[in-house]
Amino acid sequence: MLIVQKYGGTSVANIERIKKVAERVIKYKKEGHDLVVVVSAMAGETDRLINLAKEITPNPPLRELDLLVSTGEQVTSALLAITLQSMGFDSVAFLGYQIPIYTTNLFTKAKIKEIKVDKIKKELNQGKIVVVAGFQGVTEEGDITTLGRGGSDTTAVALAAALKADLCEIYTDVEGVYTADPRVVSNARKLKKISYEEMLEMASSGAKVLEMRSVELAMIYKVNLVVKSSFTEAEGTLITEEDEEMEKVLVSGITYSRNEARISIYGVPDKPGIAAQIFSPIGEKGIIVDMIIQTVHPDNKADITFTVPRTDYSQALEIVKEVAKKLKAERVEGDDKIAKVSIVGAGMRTHSGVATKMFETLAKHGINIMMISTSEIKISCVIDEKYTELAVRALHEAFQLDQENIKEEKTFIKRPKKTK
Amino acid sequence: MLIVQKYGGTSVANIERIKKVAERVIKYKKEGHDLVVVVSAMAGETDRLINLAKEITPNPPLRELDLLVSTGEQVTSALLAITLQSMGFDSVAFLGYQIPIYTTNLFTKAKIKEIKVDKIKKELNQGKIVVVAGFQGVTEEGDITTLGRGGSDTTAVALAAALKADLCEIYTDVEGVYTADPRVVSNARKLKKISYEEMLEMASSGAKVLEMRSVELAMIYKVNLVVKSSFTEAEGTLITEEDEEMEKVLVSGITYSRNEARISIYGVPDKPGIAAQIFSPIGEKGIIVDMIIQTVHPDNKADITFTVPRTDYSQALEIVKEVAKKLKAERVEGDDKIAKVSIVGAGMRTHSGVATKMFETLAKHGINIMMISTSEIKISCVIDEKYTELAVRALHEAFQLDQENIKEEKTFIKRPKKTK
Numbered sequence: 001m002l003i004v005q006k007y008g009g010t011s012v013a014n015i016e017r018i019k020k021v022a023e024r025v026i027k028y029k030k031e032g033h034d035l036v037v038v039v040s041a042m043a044g045e046t047d048r049l050i051n052l053a054k055e056i057t058p059n060p061p062l063r064e065l066d067l068l069v070s071t072g073e074q075v076t077s078a079l080l081a082i083t084l085q086s087m088g089f090d091s092v093a094f095l096g097y098q099i100p101i102y103t104t105n106l107f108t109k110a111k112i113k114e115i116k117v118d119k120i121k122k123e124l125n126q127g128k129i130v131v132v133a134g135f136q137g138v139t140e141e142g143d144i145t146t147l148g149r150g151g152s153d154t155t156a157v158a159l160a161a162a163l164k165a166d167l168c169e170i171y172t173d174v175e176g177v178y179t180a181d182p183r184v185v186s187n188a189r190k191l192k193k194i195s196y197e198e199m200l201e202m203a204s205s206g207a208k209v210l211e212m213r214s215v216e217l218a219m220i221y222k223v224n225l226v227v228k229s230s231f232t233e234a235e236g237t238l239i240t241e242e243d244e245e246m247e248k249v250l251v252s253g254i255t256y257s258r259n260e261a262r263i264s265i266y267g268v269p270d271k272p273g274i275a276a277q278i279f280s281p282i283g284e285k286g287i288i289v290d291m292i293i294q295t296v297h298p299d300n301k302a303d304i305t306f307t308v309p310r311t312d313y314s315q316a317l318e319i320v321k322e323v324a325k326k327l328k329a330e331r332v333e334g335d336d337k338i339a340k341v342s343i344v345g346a347g348m349r350t351h352s353g354v355a356t357k358m359f360e361t362l363a364k365h366g367i368n369i370m371m372i373s374t375s376e377i378k379i380s381c382v383i384d385e386k387y388t389e390l391a392v393r394a395l396h397e398a399f400q401l402d403q404e405n406i407k408e409e410k411t412f413i414k415r416p417k418k419t420k
Numbered sequence: 421m422l423i424v425q426k427y428g429g430t431s432v433a434n435i436e437r438i439k440k441v442a443e444r445v446i447k448y449k450k451e452g453h454d455l456v457v458v459v460s461a462m463a464g465e466t467d468r469l470i471n472l473a474k475e476i477t478p479n480p481p482l483r484e485l486d487l488l489v490s491t492g493e494q495v496t497s498a499l500l501a502i503t504l505q506s507m508g509f510d511s512v513a514f515l516g517y518q519i520p521i522y523t524t525n526l527f528t529k530a531k532i533k534e535i536k537v538d539k540i541k542k543e544l545n546q547g548k549i550v551v552v553a554g555f556q557g558v559t560e561e562g563d564i565t566t567l568g569r570g571g572s573d574t575t576a577v578a579l580a581a582a583l584k585a586d587l588c589e590i591y592t593d594v595e596g597v598y599t600a601d602p603r604v605v606s607n608a609r610k611l612k613k614i615s616y617e618e619m620l621e622m623a624s625s626g627a628k629v630l631e632m633r634s635v636e637l638a639m640i641y642k643v644n645l646v647v648k649s650s651f652t653e654a655e656g657t658l659i660t661e662e663d664e665e666m667e668k669v670l671v672s673g674i675t676y677s678r679n680e681a682r683i684s685i686y687g688v689p690d691k692p693g694i695a696a697q698i699f700s701p702i703g704e705k706g707i708i709v710d711m712i713i714q715t716v717h718p719d720n721k722a723d724i725t726f727t728v729p730r731t732d733y734s735q736a737l738e739i740v741k742e743v744a745k746k747l748k749a750e751r752v753e754g755d756d757k758i759a760k761v762s763i764v765g766a767g768m769r770t771h772s773g774v775a776t777k778m779f780e781t782l783a784k785h786g787i788n789i790m791m792i793s794t795s796e797i798k799i800s801c802v803i804d805e806k807y808t809e810l811a812v813r814a815l816h817e818a819f820q821l822d823q824e825n826i827k828e829e830k831t832f833i834k835r836p837k838k839t840k
Contacts, residue, residue, distance in 0.1 A: 015475045052499060055435045057506035064505070064513055068498035071491035078488035079472060085484070086477035093484055097517070098562050142518050 001166040002034045002124070006134065006156035009043035010173045011230035012076050015083075021171075021230060022083040025129060029089060034124045036163065038134040038156040039080055041072025062107035066136075066146045070096070073133035073152065081131045091129040094119070096136035096144065101155065103137035103145045110137055110145035112154065115162040132159065150211025157214045161221035168223050170210065171230035176237035177202070177209055179401035180254040184392050187402040191252060192235070195242035195346050198252050201378040205342035206257035215239065242346050250354060251345035251399040254392050258339050258385060260290060261313035262370065263306060263320055267330030270302040277327065278304060281319050287312040291340075291373045291382065301330075305371060307382065310336050338370065339388040342380040343395060355379050361398040367391055421586040422454045422544070426554065426576035429463035430593045431650035432496050435503075441591075441650060442503040445549060449509060454544045456583065458554040458576040459500055461492025482527035486556075486566045490516070493553035493572065501551045511549040514539065516556035516564065521575070523557035523565045530557055530565035532574065535582040552579065570631025577634045581641035588643050590630065591650035596657035597622070597629055599821035600674040604812050607822040611672060612655070615662035615766050618672050621798040625762035626677030635659065662766050670774060671765035671819040674812050678759050678805060680710060681733035682790065683726060683740055687750025690722040697747065698724060701739050707732040711760075711793045711802065721750075725791060727802065730756050758790065759808040762800040763815060775799050781818040787811055 005025065012018050025037055049069050053060040060068075074095055081093035096103075099119055103110035123130050134152025137145045147154050153170055160168035177199065178188040194202075196219035203212045209227055218225045218239065228236025246252075268274055279289060292306040308316045313336045324332045348354050358379055362369055367390065371382035383391055396402070425445065432438050445457055469489050473480040480488075494515055501513035516523075519539055523530035543550050554572025557565045567574050573590055580588035597619065598608040614622075616639035623632045629647055638645045638659065648656025666672075688694055699709060712726040728736045733756045744752045768774050778799055782789055787810065791802035803811055816822070 015472065019476070049495070052435065052495075053502055056439070056499065056503050060502045061505045064498045064501045067513055067515070068495055068502070071494050074491050074494075075469070075472075075488055078484045079476065081484045082473055082480045082488070083476050085481045093487055095487070095564075144515075 002036070002163060003028060004036045004038065004156050004160040004163065004165045004168045005171060006038040006152055006169065007040065007171045007230055008152065008173070009040045009046070011171050012039055012080070013043040015079070017230075018076070018079055018083050022080060022087055024171075024230065025080075025084065026087060026089055029129060036120060036124070036130045036132060036159055036165070037080065038132045038152055038159065039073060039076040040134050040152040041069075042076055045072040045075070063143055066107045067144050069146055070133070070136040070144050073135050077131045077133040081129075084129055084131070089129055090127060091131060092123050093131040093133070095133045096155075097138035097142065099132070101137040101158070103139060103147070105139040105141070105143065105145065107143075107145055109148035110139075112137060112147070112158045115158060117159075117162050120159075120163065148213075150214055153211055153214035154217060157217045157221075157223055157225065160223045161217065166224065167226060168218065169226045169228060169236070170214075171228060172209065173229065173231065174209060174227075175229040175232060175234045176227050177207065177239070178253065180392055180396045181207075181256070184256075184389050185254070185396045188396065189402055189404065190234075191237045193238045193240065193246065194252055195246050196239060197242065197377055198246075198344050198346050199239045201342070201344045201375065202253050202255050205340065205344065205378065205380060206255040206259075207253070210239075246346045247350055248347060249345055250347040250351050251343050251401065252347075253344050254341065254395050254399075254401065255344065256339055256341045256388050256392050258388060259310050260307045260338060260340055260382070261310045261316075261334065261336035262338050262382060263308065263313075263317055264303060264333045265305075265320055265324055265327075265329050265331075266303045266333070267301045268304065268324075268327050270296050270300050274302070274327065275304070278320065278323050279306075281323060282308070282316055285312075285315060285319065287316050291371050291380070293371050307338070307340070307371070337385040338382050339385045339391075340380050340382050341388065341391045341395065342378055343399065344378045346377050348377050348379075357398060358395060361394050362391060365390055365394050367394075422456070422583060423448060424456045424458065424576050424580040424583065424585045424588045425591060426458040426572055426589070427460065427591045427650055428572065428593070429460045429466070431591050432459055432500070433463040435499070437650075438496070438499050438503050442500060442507055444591075444650065445504065446507060446509055449549060456540060456544070456550045456552060456579055456585070457500065458552045458572055458579065459493060459496040460554050460572040461489075462496055465492040465495070483563055486527045487564050489566055490553070490556040490564050493555050497551045497553040501549075504549055504551070509549055510547060511551060512543050513551040513553070515553045516575075517558035517562065519552070521557040521578070522560060523567070525559040525561070525563065525565065527563075527565055529568035530559075532557060532567070532578045535578060537579075537582050540579075540583065568633075570634055573631055573634035574637060577637045577641075577643055577645065580643045581637065586644065587646060588638070589646045589648060589656070590634075591648060592629065593649065593651065594629060594647075595649040595652060595654045596647050597627065597659070598673065600812050600816045601627075601676070604676075604809050605674075605816045608816065609822055609824065610654075611657045613658045613660065613666065614672055615666050616659060617662065617797055618666075618764050618766050619659045621762070621764045621795065622673055622675050625760065625764065625798065625800060626675040626679075627673070630659075666766045667770055668767060669765055670767040670771050671763050671821065672767075673764050674815045674819075674821065675762045675764065676759055676808050676812050677762075678808060679730050680727045680758060680760055680802070681730045681736075681756035682754065682758050682802060683728065683733075683737055684723060684753045685725075685740055685744055685749050685751075686723045686753070687717075687721045688724065688744075688747050690716050690720050694722070694747065695724070698740065698743050699726075701743060702728070702736055705732075705735060705739065707736050711791050711800070713791050727758070727760070727791070757805040758802050759805045759811075760800050760802050761808065761811045761815065762798055763819065764798045766797050768797050768799075777818060778815060781814050782811060785810055785814050787814075
């Protein structure tokens with residue numbers, strides 16, 4: 001098999017840990033696999049470099065910032081290749097520009113455009129273990145770029161796609177994807193398998209194990225992605241295409257996010273174009289609106305409630321107050337002490353009654369639902385922040401997520417599968 | 421003017437100092453000069469990186485070692501460009517591979533083969549200050565190399581040559597080239613000007629201010645080289661082609677080296693091929709022999725004395741003892757407590773009496789001369805190590821090097837100048 005492995009910052013935090021990584025890589029090599037190993041910067045190194053730049057100026061020029069920060073992964077890739085060679089295994093380290101991994105020239109958050117795999121294939125054919133510095137690429141002009149948050153995961157998935165690898169393993173400090181955050185739900189269960197769509201919904205609704213971008217990339221190129229721990233031998237979670245078995249699982253996981261805030265504007269005239277007048281100035285400031293609910297009253301007035309990232313809350317509130325004056329709205333209210341709790345499961349497509357069960361469960365615990373939004377395989381409720389843990393635990397129990405049972409409910413109806 | 425400036429590790433040791441460097445660069449820029457600035461790694465960083473590799477294995481693979489170590493200069497170049505931009509001066513940082521600076525593939529001690537200057541010229545024409553990571557280059561295959569000891573000086577001189585710069589300034593932690601080590605001779609005088617040949621002889625005989633390689637390069641390409649301090653505004657020393665004025669200076673400087681050891685082999689049969697039998701096995705071990713003296717006795721036996729680097733002393737002594745047995749030599753003696761004291765001056769070519777004055781001065785202070793070697797512009801004496809400082813001070817005084825007088829001695833004879 002051709003396996004792409006990616007090791008995060010905590011897995012390569014010091015020489016001792018890099019040796020452990022090398023031992024693991026060698027174990028796979030000895031089993032006869034071809035290996036491409038993507039590494040992050042040693043834990044803390046990226047922050048150290050960014051802080052050096054910030055010591056000079058709060059807004060360092062982005063081209064030079066990328067030149068600076070990309071050294072973190074360069075150091076780790078060299079150290080891992082040195083370690084592998086010192087253990088008797090032929091290895092070669094490559095930087096983004098050497099492969100090359102071509103990206104757009106949007107420094108600090110570049111997108112991969114093309115990966116040339118000839119160089120890597122040549123080294124693999126010679127029996128070498130190929131180590132690649134993650135997070136970095138190069139523009140056509142030869143400038144070094146970085147890929148933004150979760151960039152090394154993206155490097156690994158993109159390489160796996162370009163090389164048509166059999167497997168892409170993301171090694172991190174957790175053992176996989178859980179039915180809920182194990183710090184909140186003590187009997188949260190590690191999932192053996194989850195679909196790309198479910199993982200995407202979980203990532204977008206608060207699960208931190210993977211960035212959405214690398215999951216999207218894996219989904220597009222059908223890369224079999226495994227999340228596992230570099231500190232244990234546990235099996236990890238496979239993220240792959242949805243299959244029959246997954247569809248039978250009603251709910252795969254519960255996620256939560258405390259990164260949002262709610263803004264409500266009451267009593268605006270219910271005329272066409274009102275929403276645009278409210279959301280255009282917010283969008284212009286680069287603030288992303290997540291959920292929107294509009295209620296129309298008999299008196300032709302409407303209430304609009306929406307959520308924004310908590311970090312943008314005060315700015316968004318200012319803007320809305322301005323707009324409210326112009327629109328002669330009755331009043332504006334805001335709340336940044338909210339949480340979003342979501343349930344995600346591919347089985348929702350073919351099962352009914354999931355939403356009802358969620359609402360009933362929250363109600364039973366006296367938790368008021370402020371807003372609801374749904375997708376095909378997700379239901380999210382906005383609640384008072386103080387009930388977050390209670391809600392997650394109650395839902396985890398209600399859907400019996402600590403057990404691996406596949407639900408075959410009475411209401412099961414097989415619907416034709418959608419092509420996406 | 422087009423000026424290439426190079427700042428060493430202590431000059432860029434932290435953000436505060438990098439800001440000072442930026443201020444100096446900007447001062448020149450404001451005077452209307454075009455600037456290319458070469459930087460070393462922050463003081464201590466190269467050692468930190470090498471130690472990481474040595475923590476893994478005492479003999480790290482050299483390709484990956486270069487990949488690792490070259491990040492030091494990459495970080496500094498990015499930080500300086502960020503600083504210049506934060507001060508309002510357009511700037512761009514380039515790595516070796518981006519220019520590119522092509523080198524041989526002899527990792528850790530690569531030699532520059534070719535520098536493409538188009539990219540730098542283009543940026544200079546746009547009014548930008550160009551910052552270049554020193555010490556590094558790239559092979560034609562795209563592998564990162566480093567240039568060995570004094571590598572950033574070499575980068576600066578090579579860039580100055582390729583760009584046909586008017587001046588190449590090497591900023592360091594001393595104010596220039598002195599008539600003798602100021603730590604030994606309190607009234608040592610800073611030289612305003614010195615010829616390439618003199619500087620080469622001084623570097624080869626113990627002066628540490630510049631590596632021989634960058635002086636050689638400057639000499640070949642006639643690069644006007646200035647050594648000066650980045651911590652003061654003092655003028656520095658210009659290293660340039662020999663002129664009439666320099667020829668009139670009898671002695672420019674006194675140097676010393678304690679890095680050598682002496683080995684003597686007594687009573688070997690004086691037959692052809694003897695020297696080869698002694699020096700071949702030493703050369704095979706990569707040990708460099710500096711001075712050699714052979715004395716022939718009436719009984720057809722010879723004594724041979726030579727010097728080797730002190731670090732190779734015990735190994736060389738073992739080899740010579742082996743050879744001595746085969747040759748039936750009378751005995752072998754060694755001494756690693758020696759020093760080499762040298763006087764250097766372009767004026768020696770046209771003046772006589774310099775050697776005599778040196779020997780008399782040493783004799784007057786009771787210092788025994790063990791070995792003598794001379795070149796056109798240098799005389800070196802090997803003496804007992806304990807007399808090092810005394811010898812340097814005595815010679816400095818005897819040749820009145822604390823004074824800037826140009827000697828017009830009675831014995832002055834103008835000889836035709838040699839073409840080299």
